[in-house]
Amino acid sequence: MKKNIFISCLLATLIFMAGGCSKGKQEIIVLWTDNVEFASYAEIFNSSQDSVKVAVVYKEDALSELPVAKGKTGPDLIASSYITSGISKHYFASLNGLFSDRFARESFYPSLLEAGKKGKTQYLIPVNFNIGALVYDVNNSELTDSSDTITYEQIKEISKKFNMLSKDNLYTKMAFAPQWNPDFLYKVLAEEEIKFNFQKGTIKYNIPLTENCCQFLIDWTNSINTSCNDEKDFSFKYLYTPYNKQILQQKSLFAYTTSDRLLSLSEEQLDKIDFCWLSKNGQSVAEENNMMMGIYKKSKAKKACQTFITWFMTEEAQSKMLKRKIDMNLDTNTFGIASGFSSLISVNEHIFPVFYKCLLAKVPSNSSIKAPAAYPRQWETIKRDVLIPYLKSALEGKTDSQTLSKMYTDWENQNKED
Secondary structure, eight states: OHHHHHHHHHHHHHHHHHHTGGGSOOEEEEEEESOTTHHHHHHHHHHHOSSEEEEEEEOTTGGGGOSOOTTSOOOSEEEEESOGGGOOTTTBOOOHHHHHHTOOGGGBOHHHHHTTEETTEEOOEEOEEOOEEEEEEGGGGGGGTTOSEEOHHHHHHHHHHHOEEOTTSOEEEOOOOGGGSHHHHHHHHHHTTOOOEEETTEEEOOHHHHHHHHHHHHHHHHHHHSOHHHHHHHHHHHOOSOHHHHGGGTSOOOEEEEHHHHTTSOHHHHTTEEEEEEOBTTBEEOOTTOEEEEEBTTOSOHHHHHHHHHHHTSHHHHHHHHHHHHHTTOOTTSOBTTTBEESBHHIIIIIHHHHOGGGTTTSOOTTSEEOOOOOOTTHHHHIIIIIHHHHHHHHTTOOOTTHHHHHHHHHHHHHHHO
């Protein structure tokens, strides 16, 4: 379906450009992306001026097709997730000149912008980001002091007050358990900035720090919710509805999600819930699928690419993107800019609250966002099939210092056989 949308956009763009040749010479640039919303963004850009036209092509994994083979058409511009792991002068052109001529570094969240650099050269510019959130019923707002952020220690302290046991020592109320959402288990590791490297079929990582994180989760479960089995039993009895409905039953207090999932809910659904951004030491680690944008090294239309980037990274353009999606009812189950917060601080502060009223006084501050680790797209599969099952096993006391390495090796071998 996504590929059909992008192909249709590409054909429409080429037809439009062919019909507009009489207006003067137009420069065509090809943009590779894994996000369907760029089809709409290209249409807005193409209609805004006559000198440069963007043709959008869907590429699920752009890095896997670089460098472009001889005889094949390559991109001029790439806007995609999971490309920070491929930052290289062999793939991307320097964007340093954009900051001296077009816009200021201070316009961006500093950590996200820094993630697009190698040495002193800026190769990629951040497009968006998402962060973790704890969601709760609006009727329980007093329990969180209506703060816009929440820490692990605060969650545990509030949970102690909320939890309730029957005379038979069975939980009738349980505020929150880390294992209820596998993504939350992983977030604990991500917040510690544990790096995972893959070399010759093995996984390399900081074993003591990983084990400390596992012990932190085990201690949380045992001290707040009695045991791993108690958490599972409670989940089986009560948590069988979507996360935003679970908390409305008043049996649990919190549910974990991410900003893109949360803010893609309807206005009616959002009216019933409130939320805090998950934070540690005053910062929130962005999700690893944040989008970046860069110019392909071998593009012959670098100035035209700069024209598009300069247009894209403005309040005016991004306001039009958000407005067009709402006015034309374009896939309203998505949030923000390419399904995330904008990388531009001013857009989040001034434009987003106009379209998302629940963000009033809740926009992440410019110093609170920490860039995620740079992993290849395959990381999503490794996280799902190896790391999260390992964390679940750790909660049950079924792991040792070699478990994760063995699980990864088994996964590698199975994929080779497949």
